[in-house]
Amino acid sequence: MENITEYSSNSWDSVLDCEDLSNNGLYILFVGYIVPLLSPKVRNYGRELLSHFKNAGKVAGNIVSVTEYGFEKIQDLSNNEEMAQFIQKVCDKKKIDVTLSEIKELSWRFSGDTDNGKKESIQQTWKCLINNLNALRSRP
Numbered sequence: 336m337e338n339i340t341e342y343s344s345n346s347w348d349s350v351l352d353c354e355d356l357s358n359n360g361l362y363i364l365f366v367g368y369i370v371p372l373l374s375p376k377v378r379n380y381g382r383e384l385l386s387h388f389k390n391a392g393k394v395a396g397n398i399v400s401v402t403e404y405g406f407e408k409i410q411d412l413s414n415n416e417e418m419a420q421f422i423q424k425v426c427d428k429k430k431i432d433v434t435l436s437e438i439k440e441l442s443w444r445f446s447g448d449t450d451n452g453k454k455e456s457i458q459q460t461w462k463c464l465i466n467n468l469n470a471l472r473s474r475p
Contacts, residue, residue, distance in 0.1 A: 380404055396420025401428050403461040410447055410458055418446035431472045441467060
């Protein structure tokens with residue numbers, strides 16, 4: 336019986352052929368279907384799905400995940416207070432120092448709330464929110 340510690344690197348080369356591995360159907364399945372599932376967008380969706388189950392389907396600015404999916408759920412509420420809570424949560428996670436008045440001003444531009452017809456309904460994108468927050472971060 337051969338001892339496993341006696342295998343040289345040449346022995347492993349004959350056991351594992353990289354060309355056979357890359358032509359294997361499992362390799363193609365993994366690279367073509369499994370790896371894309373690990374993309375940031377899919378991970379964010381999974382985070383939001385987990386948050387949804389964890390909070391029994393409740394949607395509020397302080398409980399949804401800090402992702403584009405969470406942002407869209409809050410935006411669907413058209414509630415400025417919930418959007419302000421969500422923006423505060425984003426700022427806390429990204430360590431952006433903002434004042435309450437800056438958060439309130441930003442929330443009106445993203446919530447879609449009209450304050451009973453007193454304001455225009457504005458709903459901007461997640462990317463726009465992140466750009467606005469980064470601009471606040473880099474201010475003097």
